[in-house]
Amino acid sequence: MRFHPKRWLYLAHRWLGIALCAFFAMWFFSGMVMMYVGYPKLTPAERLQHLPPLAATAPLLGPAQALDRAGISGPLKELRLAAASGGRAVYFVTPSATKGSRATVIDATSGERLPPVDAAWALASAAAYGGSGADPLYLGSLDEDAFTHSRGLDAHRPLHRVELPDADKTWLYISGQTGEVVRDATRSERLWNYAGAWIHWLYPFRGNALDAYWSDIVNALSIAGIAVALAGTAVGLLRWRFTRTYRSGSRSPYAGGSMLRWHHVTGLLFALVTITWIFSGLMSMNPWRIFDSGAPPLQTSALQGGPLVFGVQDATPQALITAAGGSVRELRWAPVLGKTTAFAQIGSGQPMLLDGRTAQPLALAPQTLGAAAARLLPYPVARMETLLDYDLYYYAREAHSMMGGSDRPLPIWRIVFDDPHATWVHLDPHTGSVLGRLDSRQRTKRWLFAMLHSWDWLPLLERRPLWDITLLTLSLGGLALSATGVVMGWRRLRRPARKA
Structure with missing residues (x-):
């Protein structure tokens, strides 16, 4: 039997397409849903919004006493x-030694x-989150x-699920x-997620006997999807006549x-975007750990300047709340540049910094902070930049999106190190907190995943609804390509049954 490359190419595309076009259609449809409804999450702004203010007159123990x-x-x-x-003030204690260790909770009054x-x-806890009059259902x-x-x-499992008596039936x-409330939905x-993120990320394979193989399943389907799309592109080009027409007068052989x-036509028009989206989806899984550079961890102790310890001379919570002007929803203590610093979170946005001992407002000295930040890695600093606006590597997304919801303050510092991994560190000069780290491989992932998959490109993101129109048009084209493949595959599979 002679080997005919074209015939095997056609057969491979046909039968792989029959097996995978349903996944393609599902990915395109669910991707459009995810543009507007993301996987449930509790953003920092939502969490703070539902926290009752700490009362300056409450009999709260100081950190050292508690x-x-x-x-x-x-x-x-x-x-x-x-x-x-539980609706009352508590201390959440996070130890410094063990990675991933769970927090200890202490009653702040006893x-x-x-x-x-x-x-x-x-x-x-649910009743306090829901507000006055809430009668939640366990x-x-x-x-x-x-x-x-x-x-x-x-770190929070097992979880308790509670339903609020609101119009949204929030879980x-x-x-x-x-x-603590760690998620709301x-x-x-919940309903849209069954047509969105839940099937887009193949979560039916999570939380069951296939959980351990979930990553392998996603990777295998993505690789097979790229193969069938490439084969289909080759078949489509081979069947299209560029210089002359078929007897019907068309350049396509099909009626x-x-x-x-x-x-055939939708495949030629939308093959490239289909391949791009499947490939970028594969890149989101970090297959074979190709984006892990093995770079050493940041020496954050340089910014801390010492451990977090407390003494009886430290300012009381009441003094810190009063100094912040009241309405403080959360106090957080952390060492910054060798000084115990209290972060008073009044609402969403940047916290107010207070000296942990005197309760006086605190501002970090740029020179001291810059010198400490330069010791985050044992390599020289190539340059330090101040970002006043978002750019291609530091930007904000909507809260519902996969990478949205986290705080992205401005202005920030970008510290560029002259190290083998070409590391960038983003630092908040107001709080002294590291906001993120990007080495050369992570910046490559930003292009191969976030850019190609979500089109996180500022000229588009800043010009809505241009971003929506672009992605919806391409997604509908890919959905049409996939749906026609599903119909053709169904008809092909029914043929043997009709003959029988």
């Missing part, structure tokens, strides 16, 4: 105070360590469901470790108006 009564000694990575667990969260405690405890696959929730997920978000003609 830690001493709970039997906790430093050093600590971070300490937070908020009325975020210093008592709180036990693991039960149903009554979860209901109290829906049970779970480890993971369709809306809590995120690895960022691992709240309460940490089983701290009692409205009814519309006008037929499904074959539609598939």
Whole structure:
């Protein structure tokens, strides 16, 4: 039997297409849904909005007193105070030593360590989150469901699920470790997610016997999808006559108006964007860890200047709340440039910095901060830039989008190191916090994933609805290409049955 390359190319495209066109159609449709409804998340702004203000007159223990009564000694990575667990003020203690260690929760009035969260405690947290008059419904405890696959929730499992009596029938997920609300999902978000992120990310393979193979399944389907799209492009070009026409007068061999003609034409028009989107989706999985550079971690101790420790001479929470002008929703302590610093979060946006001992307003000296930031890596600094506006590597997205919702303040510093990995560090000069790190491989991923998949390009993002029109047009074209493939595949599979 002779080997005919064209025939095998046609057969490979036909049968791979029959197997994968349904996935293509699903990805294009769900991608359009995700443009407007993202996977449920609780953004920092949402969390702060639902926290009741800390009262300056409340009998709150100071950090040193609370830690001493709970039997906790430093050093600590971070300490937070908020009325975020069971509706009352508590300290959240994060140790500095062990990566991924869970926070300890201390009652801010008694210093008592709180036990693991039960149903009554979860209901109290939900009622405080929902506001006055809320009578939430307890829906049970779970480890993971369709809306809590995120690895960022691992430290809070098991989770308590509670439904608020609001018009949106909002589900709240309460940490089983701290009692905090860690995720919310409205009814519309839940419904749209079954047609959006849940199927787009192939989450039906998560949380069950296939969970361990989820990454491999996504990678394999993406690679097969690229192969079938490339094969289809080759077939489409081979079947299209560029210099002359077929007897019908058309450059396509298929009858006008037929499904074959539609598939041929849409394939030639939208093959490139289809290949691009499947490839960039594969890049989001970091296959074979191609974007892991092995760069050493940042020496954040250079910015901290020492461990976080407390003494009886530190300012009381009441003094810090008063100094911040009241209405403080959260106090957070962290070491900055060798000084215990309190971050008073009044609402969304930048926190107010206070001296942890004197409660006086604090401003970081640019020269001192710059010198400390230069020691984040043991390499010379090539340059330091001040970003007053967003650019291609530092920008904000809508809260519902995959990479949106996090704080992206301006202005910031970009510190460019002369190291083997060409590292950039983004630093907030107001708080001294590292906002992100990008080496050469991560910047490559930004182009191969975020740019090609979500079209995170400022000239488009800043000119809505141009971004919407562009992506919807291309997505509908890809959906038409995929849908015609699904119909043709269904007809092909029905042929043997009709003959039988």
